[in-house]
Amino acid sequence: MASFFIRTEVPEDIPAIHEVNAVAFAHDDEARLVDALRENGDFNPELSLVAVSRDRIIGHILFPEITIESEEAAVPAVALAPLVVHPDFQCMGIGRSLIEVGFEACRDIGYHIVVVVGHPGYYPRYGFSPASNYGIVAPFEVADDVFMVNALIPEALAGVHGRVRYPKAFEMVVGADKNPGRITKPLS
Numbered sequence: 001m002a003s004f005f006i007r008t009e010v011p012e013d014i015p016a017i018h019e020v021n022a023v024a025f026a027h028d029d030e031a032r033l034v035d036a037l038r039e040n041g042d043f044n045p046e047l048s049l050v051a052v053s054r055d056r057i058i059g060h061i062l063f064p065e066i067t068i069e070s071e072e073a074a075v076p077a078v079a080l081a082p083l084v085v086h087p088d089f090q091c092m093g094i095g096r097s098l099i100e101v102g103f104e105a106c107r108d109i110g111y112h113i114v115v116v117v118g119h120p121g122y123y124p125r126y127g128f129s130p131a132s133n134y135g136i137v138a139p140f141e142v143a144d145d146v147f148m149v150n151a152l153i154p155e156a157l158a159g160v161h162g163r164v165r166y167p168k169a170f171e172m173v174v175g176a177d178k179n180p181g182r183i184t185k186p187l188s
Helices: 011-025 030-039 094-108 169-172
Strands: 004-007 046-055 056-062 065-069 074-079 084-085 115-117 147-151 162-165
Touching: 004 094, 011 030, 011 046, 011 084, 030 056, 030 147, 030 169, 046 094, 046 115, 056 065, 056 074, 084 094
Parallel strands: 074 115
Antiparallel strands: 004 046, 046 056, 056 084, 065 074, 065 162, 115 147
């Protein structure tokens, strides 16, 4: 098992973050998304964490700000997008560590709700459940078990419902036809 530590990104990490996203996903959509979020100011460096082993970036997690909007309120939250671990270092607890340290960073900054479009066999072990259970909907068509939410503190989801609004970078980079999680059709 590789020894590693987790820290916030620094500017010198940007090329390696791009590379680990492109390699792990076998395409560059997520890498371009991270770049676009950073360039558009939809990016908090305190919520961009890297896993480092022997001076090499082997994993990355980002929590861009989103809102959950209803007629009554716009509730600030974050999305977990993306989470990546280099293929040579997967199944070693690095993803779990990035999530756990990331959740702590979110709580420290004051974010208490996290949304993810992800594998229903993976994310529930970290407290995620279908967002539809809370009346939270995606701005695109997505399977109910893939669009999930997690409350980082008790009662964070009390009274929260509405449609998630992602930063524009998600539309610009991934496109309406391939939104987070390879979504194929936007909702009107």
